[in-house]
Amino acid sequence: MSKQQNILIIGAGLCGSLLALRLGQRGFNVSVYEMRPDLRKVDISAGRSINLAFSNRGNKAMKLVGLEDKVKSLCIPMHGRMIHDEHGNTFQSNYSGRDHEYINSISRGDLNALLLNEAETHKNVNIYFNKKCKSVNFEKTTALFQDYETKDEFVEDADIIIATDGAGSTLRKSYYLGKKFLFSFSQEYLTHGYKELSILPKENGGFKVHKNVLHIWPRGSFMLIALPNLDGSFTVTLFLSYDEGEYNFNNLTTEERVLEFFRKEFPDALALMPNLVEDFFENPTAPLGTVKCSPWHYKGNTLLMGDAAHAIVPFYGQGMNASFEDVVVFDNVLDQHEGNWETVFREYEKTRKIDTDAIADLAIDNFHEMKDHVANPIFQEKRKLEMALEKEFPDEYSSKYSLVTFNENIGYREAMLKGRAQDKAILNMLTDKDIEVKGDLKRILDKVKQETEAILEDDRIAGLKH
Ligand code: FAD
Structure with missing residues (x-):
């Protein structure tokens, strides 16, 4: 050639x-x-x-x-998700138990x-x-x-x-x-669309909230997220249904309703966004597919x-x-x-x-995970356990998120199959009352590995049958 x-x-x-x-x-x-x-x-x-x-x-x-x-x-490193609940409480859930693994806002x-x-x-x-x-x-x-x-x-x-x-x-x-x-x-559209909003920098140019995380306000059927920018601002994105639920893009048509929605659902974010109404009506709502x-x-x-x-x-x-x-x-x-x-x-x-x-x-x-599951206690327990496993056994365990995001040496498909099997194995352990998920992490790791292999093997056999 x-x-x-x-x-x-x-x-x-x-x-x-x-x-x-x-x-x-x-x-x-x-x-x-x-x-x-x-x-x-x-x-x-x-x-x-x-x-x-x-x-x-x-x-x-x-x-x-x-x-x-x-x-x-x-790049601005983001080490984890900062979850904001309805009452304005926050907690950080890291993306990985290995300190060198993080994502970046760019x-x-x-x-x-x-x-x-x-x-x-x-x-x-x-x-x-x-x-x-x-x-x-x-x-x-x-x-x-x-x-x-x-x-x-x-x-x-x-x-x-x-x-x-x-x-x-x-x-x-x-x-x-x-x-x-x-x-x-x-081409499949979600019933949700998105709109970009912003948190402006402090007057001295600093960040109004912690900059090295991805902020999430999960609310079950909708959510708000914020990623930092180098100038001290955050780009905030609202993911919301076009036409379902009490508040949706089709019925958030007045200043009062937008403010009412944010006061009720995201009061701590609203306090950081005096420019909300302006952004909301100036910026387009776009579909996701x-x-x-x-x-x-x-x-x-x-x-x-x-x-x-x-x-x-x-x-x-x-x-x-x-x-x-x-x-x-x-x-x-x-x-x-x-x-x-x-x-x-x-x-x-x-x-x-x-x-x-x-x-x-x-x-x-991950759409369902971010808007809903991250606020669920079992999910939080699972993430804690995964963080502990990654920290304790950095060469032996990687969560699905880590496999997809941080392991560039394997393809997405391999990451998905292994990650899903691990998720299933851990959730089975956490919800099975007969299994004690406490104490010796090595024992838990071995159990997760064993269960994951069994699930992958079942998947392989099911795949061969189809
Ligand atoms: P595009 O970036 O869309 O570029 C296409 C280019 O082609 C544009 O410049 C456009 O003007 C030009 N073009 C279009 N039509 C024509 C034409 N007819 N003739 C000539 N030029 C044309 N990805 C991540 O990895 N991380 C994220 O956090 C992330 N967040 C996202 C958030 C949102 C809300 C959205 C919508 C997407 C996000 N993405 C993210 C996805 C990311 O934006 C896309 O995957 C990426 O932009 C794809 O790059 P691309 O070059 O293929 O397409």
């Missing part, structure tokens, strides 16, 4: 800009077309999650492109800008803004664009096209509408990557991390099969899809 090959990338978001950088480093000619203006010059953050939880899988990709240190300087804009800057240092990478892709001819490997400023339309061709244009991907629509091959596609599809590629011509291939709900904090990990997996496949795009695309999808399907399902599970 000649390195002079032209690769066209649609979308210069988090995945597209990282992919452009990596392919630029590998020596390909890369052109990226982004529909929005250059975020380094224009403030376009409104309506998108302003900050994100960045963790090991994302960091693995930063190591690949040599940006680990630069990204670190943008600004989407700063991270995207860094990736764009780094990609542009390569002469063989060109990024064009305000160019919206309208459709892709995947048989001819061409894409139709419209320039937002001049309104002119133009067609670009390339040796391959990779669409990293997010959850509403144009290439995916072209696959679907083209009806040239069997294309499976599902899961997209699964296959195949991701058409022959050796076109490929979907990142959210375009597998958009997930944000509750595991893994959408961006998974999209970054896509680039690492793609890079490994290129190492093995460079020279034959069709094989590269097929092998990439074969390797990757089982893992992105798994994280999609885990993210839905």
Whole structure:
């Protein structure tokens, strides 16, 4: 495969800009077309999650492109969840019993800008803004664009096209509408949407609440979360049903009702948010959904990557991390099969899809965990036990959360299967009155391991039967 090959990338978001950088480093000619203006010059953050939880899988990709240190300087470590109950009491539940394992809050804009800057240092990478892709001819490997400023339309061709244009991907629509091959596609919305709010910094620029945690106000069927920003503010996100329950997005239509809702459900948060009403009515309410599809590629011509291939709900904090990990997996496949795009695309999808399907399902599970289970005593007992096991036996035990978030050496699917089996084993122990879950941690660890293996074996047998 000649390195002079032209690769066209649609979308210069988090995945597209990282992919452009990596392919630029590998020596390909890369052109990226982004529909929005250059975020380094224009403030376009409104309506998108302003900050994100960045963790090991994302960091693995930063190591690949040599940006680990630069990204670190943008990060605020979050060691655990700070749970706020209805009475304003708080308690911290750490993400791991190992001190070196934590997640980070990072600004989407700063991270995207860094990736764009780094990609542009390569002469063989060109990024064009305000160019919206309208459709892709995947048989001819061409894409139709419209320039937002001049309104002119133009067609670009390339040796391959990779669409990293997010959850509403144009290439995916072209696959679907083209009806040239069997294309499976599902999109499932949650009945909940989200709205971004904020806690502003103190006047001296400090943080109004503890900065090194992810704050959660779980309320059973809805929740509020807050992640810190480097300027001392927090981005607060309300996850709430559109139309169910006493308070929902459809009936929070007046200032009085919004204040009544926050006074009743989140009084301690309200005290930190004098700007609540303004934020609430200025910021959009957006839906949350899961997209699964296959195949991701058409022959050796076109490929979907990142959210375009597998958009997930944000509750595991893994959408961006998974999209970054896509680039690492793609890079490994290129190492093995460079020279034959069709094989590269097929092998990439074969390797990757089982893992992105798994994280999609885990993210839905975590939606229920965050808004509800974290406030449940049995769940809290389970987390305490897991923390103790991780602390005492750091090389022998990792909770499901740790396997998914901190163990970048195994895929999401393996993390899911093992993590779910462990969860079942621990919950069985905690709810079985005949089993004493106290005292000797080594005995408990052995029991958890034994039960986990038995559950995994049952799963394997059930899988073989189906
Ligand atoms: P995007 O970031 O959506 O980028 C797509 C790019 O393509 C955009 O720049 C867009 O303008 C451009 N584009 C779209 N259509 C076209 C077109 N037709 N022509 C040209 N350009 C186009 N992930 C985490 O890992 N941790 C988190 O904590 C987290 N929190 C989240 C919170 C919320 C509320 C949401 C909604 C998501 C969250 N995510 C999180 C997920 C994360 O945002 C996505 O997984 C990630 O942005 C995917 O990157 P991407 O590049 O594939 O898509």
